[in-house]
Amino acid sequence: MPELPEVESLAAFLREHAVGKAVARVDVAAVSALKTYDPPVTALADLTLTGVARHGKFLDLEFLEPGEGGGLHLVVHLARAGWLRWRDELPTTLPRRSPKNPIALRLRLNDGSGFDLTEAGTKKGLAAYVVRDPSDVPHVADLGIDPLSEEFTPEALYALTKDSRTRIKGLLRDQKIIAGIGNAYSDEVLHAAKMSPYKIASTLTEEEAGQLHAVIVGTLRDAVERSRGLAAGDLKSEKKTGLRVHGKAGQPCPVCGDTIREVSFADSAFQYCPTCQTGGKPLADRRLSRLLR
Incomplete structure (x- = not known):
């Protein structure tokens, strides 16, 4: 299971490789992995990734529309066997889930790069949420102290x-x-x-x-x-x-x-x-x- 160090490192990787780029499209290959419907996942299209944060083991991608004050968050919990697989050039075909390709969601950026969220095994726990505020995600608001924060003394x-x-x-x-x-x-x-x-x-x-x-x-x-x-x-x-x-x-x-x-x-x-x-x-x-x- 990805824990704090891996999620922190994924956040740092995305800050370097994805921040500043706009979303071209989001394709959901495993409907069960998407835990929200309002806002719809399609609302991320054309929004710009402006920041990546971590809340415990949750990965938080923040998107803003140019010139607008509000925004949306794609919050991901990778669970036991989930992972984020980055590609500098994603396939142009729509993702299809299979035992050999256990993809749950694909996010394509406007330069052709992006990532797949995948989950191996039969026990599925990977969860993706599209929300207006990270605290809207179950369990995020209940998280305890972050051990890398200044408050953890x-x-x-x-x-x-x-x-x-x-x-x-x-x-x-x-x-x-x-x-x-x-x-x-x-x-x-x-x-x-x-x-x-x-x-x-x-x-x-x-x-x-x-x-x-x-x-x-x-x-x-x-x-x-x-x-x-x-x-x-x-x-x-x-x-x-x-x-x-x-x-x-x-x-x-x-x-x-x-x-x-x-x-x-x-x-x-x-x-x-x-x-x-x-x-x-x-x-x-x-x-x-x-x-x-």
Whole structure:
């Protein structure tokens, strides 16, 4: 799933390659991906892309009509398997969705360039919204603090944790508390912080919260910096290469050499290092436990 660093990098890529260009047309290949009907997606035609922002994991493209004060936003959530595929020269034929071409939406700019929104797999979650204000999109108005913002301070993080009985892994992933961190980067943050995913948030001391804050900001900024200047199509592979524990179950920990372990749930899993994070004690894998009953 694209998380804060990838979405931030996609926004930076579009600012460089697309801002200032007008929309030639928008074609929807998967109607289920378009979550709004008023304004219609056709209203984006002839509008100029004037800015690209990020709200947590949401990508926000702002369009204005020349000489007009109002505008529209195309807000996209890429979900688990969605992606934005940029082309300097898009095909002139209308997009057709197929297993080999899992396209949901195509936006063509007036110079022939543009992008496809695609989504692989059978579980569809990619969502595109055409709205007058980003806060009209469900969940955007409810987003918590952005961990790359000036407001995200050690004191702010401590205030979020001190009364929470949530496990720290869950708190980091809760978009209503901290916006933009998902399963992958919460694994990376907790490994770098040498902290158990099951640690209860309220047990963090003020000093521990400060240390965790530094790791969160450092991990995310490092990931954004590694992606700087990369083409949109290269961001996925860069993320995979840069991860140290997430998705690396069975491999040696890059810090201590212990075997990275995994805890599996119904629709997700997380990875951790017992030596670095849990005092050498493996956490129970609920999926395995059920099989042994």
